[in-house]
Amino acid sequence: MKKTDLLVITIVLVVLGIFIFVPGVLEGFNTATANHGMIMSFFKFAILATFGEMLALRIRKGHYVEKGFGILPRMLVWGLLGMCIAMAMTVFKAGTVKFLTYIGLEQAEVWFAGSASWGKLLVAFCVSVLMNTFFAPVFMTFHKITDIHIAETGGTLAGFFSKPLEIQKTMAEKIDWNIQYGFVFKKTIPLFWYPAHTITFMLPGNYQVLFAAVLGVVLGLILSIKK
Numbered sequence: 197m198k199k200t201d202l203l204v205i206t207i208v209l210v211v212l213g214i215f216i217f218v219p220g221v222l223e224g225f226n227t228a229t230a231n232h233g234m235i236m237s238f239f240k241f242a243i244l245a246t247f248g249e250m251l252a253l254r255i256r257k258g259h260y261v262e263k264g265f266g267i268l269p270r271m272l273v274w275g276l277l278g279m280c281i282a283m284a285m286t287v288f289k290a291g292t293v294k295f296l297t298y299i300g301l302e303q304a305e306v307w308f309a310g311s312a313s314w315g316k317l318l319v320a321f322c323v324s325v326l327m328n329t330f331f332a333p334v335f336m337t338f339h340k341i342t343d344i345h346i347a348e349t350g351g352t353l354a355g356f357f358s359k360p361l362e363i364q365k366t367m368a369e370k371i372d373w374n375i376q377y378g379f380v381f382k383k384t385i386p387l388f389w390y391p392a393h394t395i396t397f398m399l400p401g402n403y404q405v406l407f408a409a410v411l412g413v414v415l416g417l418i419l420s421i422k423k
Contacts, residue, residue, distance in 0.1 A: 200260060229402045234279050240409040241278025242271040248413035266351030273342045274412075277335065282405050284335075288327040289397065296322060312398060320397035321390070328389045333381055340376060341366045388415065 215222050229236045249270060250260040261267060289308075296304035296319060307315030344366050349355030392414075396407050 226402050234282055237278045237282035237405045238275035240406050242275035244409040245274040245412035246271045248415065251413065264347055264351040266346040268353050269346045269351065269356040277339060278409065280335065281408060284327055284331045285404060288323050292323040292326050293319065316398060321394045323397050324390050324393035328385050328393060332385055332389060336380055340371055344370050
């Protein structure tokens with residue numbers, strides 16, 4: 197174990213300790229989430245999902261940061277994507293309940309709003325399946341495009357904004373679709389994201405986006421093992 201590992205572990209434990217033992221911090225976090233959900237989504241994903249990518253780099257190459265990695269542009273991208281995820285979660289939760297009610301599952305809204313039950317689990321699973329089937333592939337592809345853009349522009353904020361995203365060219369020439377479709381879409385969506393987001397939608401609303409961001413850390417570890 198390196199000194200940097202001890203430093204990272206210490207920082208994580210200190211942050212967790214602050215939330216657990218310092219009076220008012222958790223309540224303030226919940227209040228901020230309730231009153232400023234989109235802004236909090238930005239920061240949750242900017243911090244946690246970027247940290248997940250740093251952990252993945254540590255497992256693959258033995259260090260948390262390398263030249264061109266681009267912590268700041270990655271945080272910016274993840275923050276913006278986090279806001280998109282928060283929006284998608286809101287849309288698919290409401291839309292799925294409406295759809296289930298429309299096809300005859302009239303208790304769907306009551307189940308989903310209630311405490312843990314088999315009915316709520318069913319609705320949560322349906323929300324997860326619909327969101328990850330229709331939203332996740334677009335989200336994942338765009339994230340891959342930004343990853344390539346960050347690497348090609350030197351990993352700096354100035355470089356990130358130095359030229360527009362070459363979306364068409366990147367999708368046609370630079371994305372390895374054997375991995376993107378064959379592993380990221382075909383395997384992580386049904387085997388990881390379906391069950392993981394089912395758990396997410398079983399949680400109280402103010403923790404759902406936070407847990408979704410934590411899942412980004414977990415996925416980073418999974419992807420590093422794959423690589």
